[in-house]
Amino acid sequence: MDDLSAMPSSPQSDIASKYFYSSSGPCSGTGRSAEDTPPCQSSSFGSSRKRKKACEENGNGSPETLPSGENGTAEKQKRNMSKKSGVAKSAATACHGTHPLEPAEMAEHLKQGLGKEGQIVHIQEIPSREASFTELPCHLSGAMREALASIGISRLYSHQSQAIESSISGRHIVVATSTSSGKSLCYNIPVLESLSQDLMACALYIFPTKALAQDQLRTLLEMKNVFHIDIDVKIYDGDTPREDRLWIRNNARLLITNPDMLHVSILPYHGQFQRILSNLRYIVIDEAHSYKGAFGCHTALIIRRLKRICSDVYGSHPTFIFCTATSANPCEHVMELANLDEVELIQNDGSPCGSKYFLLWNPPLYMADGSSKASSVPRRSSSIVEVSYLFAEMVQHGLRCIAFCKTRKLCELVLAYTREILQESAKGLVDSICVYRAGYIAEDRRKIEADLFGGKLRGVAATNALELGIDVGHIDATLHLGFPGSIASLWQQAGRSGRRAKESLAIYVAFEGPLDQYFMKFPHKLFDKPIEHCHVDSRNLKVLGQQLACAAYEHPLCLKYDEHYFGSSLDSAMTTLKDKGYIINNPSGALSSSMWNYIGPEHFVFLQRSPSQAVSIRAIEHDKYKVIDKLNNRLLEEIEESKAFFQVYEGAVYMHQGVNYLVEELDLSSMTAFCRKADLKYYTKTRDYTDINVLGGEFAYLPTSTCKTNRVKTTTQANDCAVTTKWFGFYRILKSSNKISDSVELNLPPYSYVSQAVWVRIPHSVKITVEERKLQFRGGSHAASHALLNIVPLHMMCSASDLGTECANPHETRGIPDRILLYDKHPGGIGMASQAQMLFGELLLAPFELVSTCSCTGAVGCPNCIQSLTCSEYNEVLDKEAAILILKGVIDYERAYFEAEDAFQQS
Numbered sequence: 001m002d003d004l005s006a007m008p009s010s011p012q013s014d015i016a017s018k019y020f021y022s023s024s025g026p027c028s029g030t031g032r033s034a035e036d037t038p039p040c041q042s043s044s045f046g047s048s049r050k051r052k053k054a055c056e057e058n059g060n061g062s063p064e065t066l067p068s069g070e071n072g073t074a075e076k077q078k079r080n081m082s083k084k085s086g087v088a089k090s091a092a093t094a095c096h097g098t099h100p101l102e103p104a105e106m107a108e109h110l111k112q113g114l115g116k117e118g119q120i121v122h123i124q125e126i127p128s129r130e131a132s133f134t135e136l137p138c139h140l141s142g143a144m145r146e147a148l149a150s151i152g153i154s155r156l157y158s159h160q161s162q163a164i165e166s167s168i169s170g171r172h173i174v175v176a177t178s179t180s181s182g183k184s185l186c187y188n189i190p191v192l193e194s195l196s197q198d199l200m201a202c203a204l205y206i207f208p209t210k211a212l213a214q215d216q217l218r219t220l221l222e223m224k225n226v227f228h229i230d231i232d233v234k235i236y237d238g239d240t241p242r243e244d245r246l247w248i249r250n251n252a253r254l255l256i257t258n259p260d261m262l263h264v265s266i267l268p269y270h271g272q273f274q275r276i277l278s279n280l281r282y283i284v285i286d287e288a289h290s291y292k293g294a295f296g297c298h299t300a301l302i303i304r305r306l307k308r309i310c311s312d313v314y315g316s317h318p319t320f321i322f323c324t325a326t327s328a329n330p331c332e333h334v335m336e337l338a339n340l341d342e343v344e345l346i347q348n349d350g351s352p353c354g355s356k357y358f359l360l361w362n363p364p365l366y367m368a369d370g371s372s373k374a375s376s377v378p379r380r381s382s383s384i385v386e387v388s389y390l391f392a393e394m395v396q397h398g399l400r401c402i403a404f405c406k407t408r409k410l411c412e413l414v415l416a417y418t419r420e421i422l423q424e425s426a427k428g429l430v431d432s433i434c435v436y437r438a439g440y441i442a443e444d445r446r447k448i449e450a451d452l453f454g455g456k457l458r459g460v461a462a463t464n465a466l467e468l469g470i471d472v473g474h475i476d477a478t479l480h481l482g483f484p485g486s487i488a489s490l491w492q493q494a495g496r497s498g499r500r501a502k503e504s505l506a507i508y509v510a511f512e513g514p515l516d517q518y519f520m521k522f523p524h525k526l527f528d529k530p531i532e533h534c535h536v537d538s539r540n541l542k543v544l545g546q547q548l549a550c551a552a553y554e555h556p557l558c559l560k561y562d563e564h565y566f567g568s569s570l571d572s573a574m575t576t577l578k579d580k581g582y583i584i585n586n587p588s589g590a591l592s593s594s595m596w597n598y599i600g601p602e603h604f605v606f607l608q609r610s611p612s613q614a615v616s617i618r619a620i621e622h623d624k625y626k627v628i629d630k631l632n633n634r635l636l637e638e639i640e641e642s643k644a645f646f647q648v649y650e651g652a653v654y655m656h657q658g659v660n661y662l663v664e665e666l667d668l669s670s671m672t673a674f675c676r677k678a679d680l681k682y683y684t685k686t687r688d689y690t691d692i693n694v695l696g697g698e699f700a701y702l703p704t705s706t707c708k709t710n711r712v713k714t715t716t717q718a719n720d721c722a723v724t725t726k727w728f729g730f731y732r733i734l735k736s737s738n739k740i741s742d743s744v745e746l747n748l749p750p751y752s753y754v755s756q757a758v759w760v761r762i763p764h765s766v767k768i769t770v771e772e773r774k775l776q777f778r779g780g781s782h783a784a785s786h787a788l789l790n791i792v793p794l795h796m797m798c799s800a801s802d803l804g805t806e807c808a809n810p811h812e813t814r815g816i817p818d819r820i821l822l823y824d825k826h827p828g829g830i831g832m833a834s835q836a837q838m839l840f841g842e843l844l845l846a847p848f849e850l851v852s853t854c855s856c857t858g859a860v861g862c863p864n865c866i867q868s869l870t871c872s873e874y875n876e877v878l879d880k881e882a883a884i885l886i887l888k889g890v891i892d893y894e895r896a897y898f899e900a901e902d903a904f905q906q907s
């Protein structure tokens with residue numbers, strides 16, 4: 001029997017994070033995935049000694065290579081709890097109190113109890129703010145006053161008054177105030193007032209998600225019920241029943257929709273929406289900061305299509321109202337998003353807010369007993385366990401809490417651990433928590449939202465699916481397991497607590513990794529740093545080409561008039577469409593003013609389908625596997641195709657809301673996995689590898705800004721790439737011993753998708769230098785790629801699940817080009833590679849600094865430099881010294897290349 005803990009060890013202490021940190025599968029290379037392992041359970045609390053022992057036997061002093069786990073009985077659990085030390089906590093540490101605490105009292109309570117090992121490295125007290133009220137504007141109608149009174153509003157916050165005045169007088173505005181600052185009224189008041197005064201006027205609300213649309217509809221209906229004017233407010237999205245659609249098109253005056261629906265259903269058939277579009281007075285775009293990457297780029301062009309149809313076909317010129325919570329450049333961003341020359345910025349927040357205690361929590365260090373000298377590096381205890389104890393504390397002491405985790409599996413793991421703690425400390429509360437994440441069916445999510453709102457639930461472990469403004473009632477505390485990818489996102493999540501001026505608590509628990517440890521060391525970087533910029537690129541040629549075909553289908557294109565909407569690339573983009581035979585012009589008239597009609601491809605015309613149906617705007621997969629509980633035929637989850645085989649295959653142990661299921665059948669044709677609850681003594685994980693094949697030499701995205709800024713010049717390329725994952729088997733691993741019981745072959749089809757990669761070549765001379773020094777070249781390029789991956793989120797809004805790299809394994813036989821590469825892990829790509837390309841010069845300098853200044857001494861580095869939590873290969877093939885040589889070699893080569901080029905141009 002193989003002992004997995006005897007494999008070359010991953011030196012990170014928070015081993016479970018290796019499995020659960022990544023939400024979208026592994027990096028690449030033969031071996032194990034980040035998505036495939038079910039969370040470890042009960043005995044993991046008690047197994048630290050066992051795990052450490054295994055590592056000591058390995059001679060590297062590192063903690064375990066695998067999470068151990070067991071759905072143990074309470075008896076076993078107690079035994080385990082009392083055994084543990086170092087990595088996990090002791091039963092004595094767990095708080096058994098259940099008396100209610102206020103957030104400030106909780107901060108104090110934690111200092112004395114759970115956090116007394118020095119975990120609290122910083123407390124930022126964000127002071128409360130008094131409301132700045134203004135009286136209701138005198139021009140507001142009586143009906144509006146009554147409606148506001150009915151929802152308890154007698155005065156407005158100052159920013160609300162300013163927003164109402166400006167938008168009623170027709171100025172485009174962007175409201176950029178804090179979470180829960182009453183932004184909805186900034187648009188609901190002017191829109192409802194205008195629609196009640198002009199009985200033909202209409203408005204369009206655009207939300208990025210269906211859940212937010214539902215939330216807004218509830219609020220609007222509440223107001224409308226007492227607003228004695230007949231305005232039909234309706235949602236028009238993919239869930240709207242077909243039989244209701246005609247009525248809505250003919251009668252609704254306030255239409256709530258999303259960019260996807262505008263793209264495929266409204267704009268291509270704009271004639272059916274003539275009444276609404278010709279009377280369109282307002283366009284409201286809430287959560288504007290969520291429009292970035294490929295989705296933002298497509299949305300920017302969809303809005304241009306909408307403005308063109310409104311203006312050129314129906315003669316309407318609507319006023320835009322944008323709301324955004326967290327962005328450093330709200331005006332610039334929304335002007336680009338909607339192609340506006342001027343937007344009034346409203347950011348003097350008049351809403352009150354209670355004080356917030358923001359704690360930075362670094363899991364305690366421990367020394368592996370008896371470790372060898374070479375590796376006697378102190379490690380940090382499990383962040384997942386720390387968060388679980390904190391979550392239990394919140395729930396026990398009556399603080400309604402959201403524990404934000406980066407991945408679905410981390411959520412499941414935190415839930416399982418916390419339930420286990422509560423089983424010991426407050427048994428009656430075990431069922432008062434659950435998981436909230438994408439993948440659950442809409443009905444289950446609505447139920448969780450309602451239970452949280454109604455107080456039936458005291459807490460949820462959630463992914464960022466709960467980050468946007470879905471109203472789940474009052475939340476007292478938020479926990480954040482690891483850096484969520486951007487400071488903006490952290491604030492957005494933390495903003496979920498303390499709504500309505502109440503005191504609140506946020507605790508950011510660090511993983512052992514460069515980014516988290518950076519913020520633990522320099523808290524001011526988190527609290528003083530302006531929130532990142534939000535970027536949308538409407539000039540992306542690839543997207544422009546696709547969107548122009550859609551625009552031509554809706555209304556003939558004309559170079560003279562349409563450049564105003566689509567920019568200076570219109571000419572070349574139209575030429576491409578013409579060459580492909582998609583558009584044809586009317587031969588009469590001057591070239592610049594001739595009209596170009598959409599004619600192809602043939603089947604679209606023949607089937608009367610619009611080209612928009614072939615253009616995906618989210619780069620999110622449409623195809624999903626269903627997971628069905630065989631016992632009652634209940635749909636448990638839908639998993640995106642690219643991630644499905646990491647979790648469901650015949651024989652897999654699948655986890656849902658902390659319960660184990662055995663997958664009995666996987667029907668590939670219907671994309672369904674059938675499973676049954678099972679009490680099993682093992683968990684499973686796939687054996688797989690992922691290859692990245694860079695396609696062609698074309699730029700996937702043109703490096704638009706490399707030339708016009710003073711950024712470090714780079715020869716880096718961004719290309720389309722094919723990402724292919726193959727699953728060749730799985731292990732059954734005993735929870736009790738953490739040993740492989742057997743290995744089973746799998747016969748699953750490989751999964752491929754096209755995405756984008758950004759990469760730089762490692763010069764041959766650098767490779768030779770590395771090899772002459774008897775260092776591992778592959779270990780060095782792998783380590784350099786990890787270091788790069790680790791620092792990217794400091795420069796770009798992205799998370800660990802957005803980007804991957806090529807990971808090396810010791811048995812590699814496939815030839816891998818000599819390069820440092822990052823690839824976009826979203827099928828289709830969300831523009832990450834193109835963003836990284838623009839920054840690549842700087843991006844290369846940062847990992848070089850990081851690795852060359854890291855004080856760790858081992859050849860395989862440490863989690864603060866070259867090890868990666870998402871490495872599918874357990875960080876086995878790494879060489880720190882080679883990484884330094886490679887990074888320096890690439891930087892020097894790039895510098896020399898551009899110096900020579902400059903000298904040539906000057907001569």
Ligand SMILES: Nc1ncnc2c1ncn2[C@@H]1O[C@H](COP(=O)(O)OP(=O)(O)OP(=O)(O)O)[C@@H](O)[C@H]1O
Nearest residue numbers: 153155156157178179180181182183184185325469
């Ligand atoms: N002028 C006001 N006086 C008192 N309460 C108000 C006022 N304006 C808004 N509120 C209340 O503040 C709460 C938050 O409002 P709202 O949901 O509109 O905020 P938001 O900024 O849109 O939130 P998010 O950032 O989550 O999108 C609501 O309960 C609302 O009734």
